[in-house]
Amino acid sequence: MKNGILIYLTVIVLGVSFFVMTLNNVFTETYDIERFSLASETIRSPITIENEQETERKTRETVQGVADRYKISDEVSQEQLSYIREIFDAISILEKKSNEQEKENSNVVVPITNQMKIEQLKQILSENITSNISDSTFLALINVHPEDRTTGSEIFLNAVEETLGNGVRTENIQTAISNVNEAIKYNTTINESLKEPLMDLTKFAIVENSFFDVEKTSEARKEAASSVEPVMIRAGEVIVREGQTITNEIYEKLNLVGLLDKERNVFPIVGLVLLIVVLCGMIVYEMKLLDKQRDLDKSKIISIISIPFINISLMKIVSLFMTEENHLFLIVPAATSALLTKLLINDRVAFVLSAINAIFGSIIFNGEIAGSLNTEAGIYFFISQLAAIYLLVNVKDRTAILKTGFGITVVNLLIVLIFIFLSFEKYSLLDLVLHSSLAIASALLSAVLTIGLLPFFETGLGILSDIKLLQLSNPTQPLLKKILTEAPGTYHHSVMVANLSETACEAIGANGLLARVGAYYHDIGKTIKPQYFIENQLSIRNPHDFIEPKESADVIIRHPYDGAELLRKHKIPKEIIDITMQHHGTSLLKFFYYKEKESNPDAEESRFRYPGPKPQTKEAAIVCICDSVEAAVRALKDPTEEKIEEIVAAIIKDKTTDGQLDDSPITLRELNQIQRTICETLKGIFHSRIQYPTKEAN
Known part of the structure; x- marks a missing residue:
């Protein structure tokens, strides 16, 4: 829970901003007005309430108007x-x-x-x-x-x-x-x-x-009295217009709806504060859950706070131009929040923020009538965001966002039609076209804004999204081309490690795409001195045969950190750099250590260990395991299923015994699942081949 204080501070700031943006939607201004004075402004009712005195008068007049029977x-x-x-x-x-x-x-x-x-x-x-x-x-x-x-x-x-x-x-x-x-x-x-x-x-x-007839007359009067509709003062109804005289009747109406009672204004504010506390509490809970899973950093905290802030700010701006007739809330690109949150964080957080955005949207678009909610706006925002979450799948590039935008368009149009069909009001064809146009614009704006804002979060905050990972996995990336041309053996090894790592991550619910891309770059440091690594020694003698074991160890141990430095220069995301630095942890270079021991019995083991750090995430731990497994299995002359299972089990046991996985959140159950998955994948790669007869055999 290293981010605890930061979480609370940022959520408090977000809560205060929510309060400021929604205060005028629940707070009703009170007036110090005298009878028979002139109204300085047009005053509307903040609530819907029955005018009992007027109802009684109307009932009395109706009863008196009933003729004798x-x-x-x-x-x-x-x-x-x-x-x-x-x-x-x-x-x-x-x-x-x-x-x-x-x-x-x-x-x-x-x-x-x-x-x-x-x-x-x-x-x-x-x-x-x-x-x-x-x-x-x-x-x-x-x-x-x-x-x-x-x-x-x-x-x-x-x-x-x-x-x-x-x-x-x-x-x-x-x-x-x-x-x-x-x-x-x-x-x-x-x-x-x-x-x-x-x-x-x-x-x-x-x-x-x-x-x-006494009975019939009494019955007729009762029936007439019961047929009188209560006289209601509707929320938003004009009570007095600017320049109009405050008559006794108007004064009583102002008093009835609470516009002369200052104490009454406190309760809506208390309600708003309680609502914000509850909703911000949900955000705190989700961030603590991410922190517990070691999937939360300062960049993600800022994203979780800034995305709903941007979305609700857009709602507030649009609400300033909305009237009872134009339904302008339909154009708000609410789905932007869901798309960004899913791409940058995860589906769960996106769902929670969608619910929060919808609730605040129903408040912001209430026409500044205290105590009322715009349920149409809330439902529209929530379903539109849900559609974004469910439709954004198989993200390979930014065009996937545009495709999702078209899907959101269909959903938005359906919601508009549902509202129209459920309404008692008669809509003209012009209204239908206008509302549909606003819904279409909302969906397309959501996609465009997501594409436009995503680079700011990726670059400005250093957040690694799936789209960024897919871009980094493209073989045309300069660093991947560098590995391919300067260390082809390392490139092939990296691709194999990537396949194993992605499969293992998906088996335990970790980020397979991150592991794959991390595996592509994990040995980039070997391009500094590619000939010192066995997979690149095809037609040359091993340089380690001509130098001391300590020097060999220095060259080998340097490659994760040389790689990390190279990645930093090319501004590769931190998550990839971490995997590169951690994929060997503090493991021992046994070959050179024992070779040194032959000539120097007092050789220090620490001299032949990587300085670390140990893998901190599930993805880094899996790349660490798969890196060793792939190298070991590739060295086998006859990789049978039994040998593969033995090597994989031995490597995982060695990593665990040596404490290399102590800092990662992987559990023993997940290790067993990783072991089974790696074995099944390797068996599929090194499956038995049919021995076709040769000509000599015939």
Whole structure:
């Protein structure tokens, strides 16, 4: 945990920068405003809240607007109609009896006076009728021709029935009577002599039959009250515009949403601080995990801090130009963070930073409305970054980033379509084209920015990415060409060690590409004096036969450090230099040591050991093992499977016993896996060949 203090310091700086960039998105300015003064600026609501006082007023007005409910009494209506029918039926019966009597007493003339007719009619009518209708009305009805009376009675009954059916209340009795009278007066079918008595009869027929219904009225008022929508003050809604007078109503709204309460502003800030602490804690955890795995240095710490800072800064800049209509967050190249982090660190850290970027993005694009989050922006950023992480595979050069950019384009477009289809709002074709264009621009910008920023991290911070490793592995690299031309045997040896190292690293989850490239350059120092190394001694005598063992040891021991110096001059990344310096650790040059012992029994062993350091990483340790294994197996005259297994096991045991792997994080289980993998690879290289018969044998 050698980077502990640096981790905490840098994360604190990052947390403070996050706080500064998002403070105005959660902090709401309060105002010292007096009633009936003029507003100095346009003020919007920071929250969505119900205006209960206004809701109550609206409910009260709605209830008061509900008309009283009345119940029409069918009994009253039918009773009045039956009275009218009774009158006309009685008159018809009297006429019938009168006609029969006249026939029976045709020879005797008995005159019947009008008064007698009225008296006879009253005798058969209900008391309620006789007490309310005048004799003149009865007489007028009696004297009308029967056919005219029948026609007029039907029309009159229909008019009365219709009026009573509509309901007659106390306050509109006169209106109802007038309506019936007008229907009679202007009806040409009714005999003129009948209209007057019928209109007199209307006053009796039309009575109150619609009465106030308490239950229905109460139910209607309750229903009206429940149908009233709460009056809401929406977040972002303009409460008062610049220059407008602060009325009592506006003042109460400002107070309701908390714009006059300074104490209320503290809580969003506390919430933001807690969120930043949690998210920064995640970053600290990931960096400590890398540190524990010995995969964290100052350059990576700066990268982990600077990448989200750059990304969130871009979000903040874009948010300054965003409105509710333009959805400008779609153009933010959020995937840049995921691409850079995956290339420079690893997938896990890229995923964590993607989640953090998405969370901050949902805050930054909340329209500076405290307490709200732009979930669309958060989802868009997160999925876009996930797509970058999953799609960036098989990185061979920088064109792989561009290919990933096209994949992100497809994902971004899908997200835009999902938002549109899930929305209740109607989008025009122009909106669809605009949003899609922004999403496409975001993906392409992400790829371009990644390609543009990657060299700054690789060169400025000395971070070794897969793309840089692939460039260094190109045979056209000047140093690799130097090995090939000046020490061809060493070049072949390096290629073999690279194959073994990459396979072994991949077997235990280490960086196989780093091990391969490190193996290519690990013996670059042999180009200083290539003839002193056996793999390059093809047609010459061994120079070591003509010098002292100490001098031979000096030449051999110098090659890792000469190589490191050569790599530094060519500005090769530190990881490659470390593998070059560490691939022999502090191991003993046994051949020259024991040769020296033959002539000098007091020879010091330390004089024939590499000065180190020992391998510090898994990749350096594996190159160290594979370097010795390849040289030993190549020296075998008949490399059988048994011999290969014996040599590999012996070399690994010797390295372990000699303490050469003590400083590397390799475990015993991983060593066993490395041993099996190297053996399988070597068996594939030195497999048994078929012995074809010669001509002589035939």
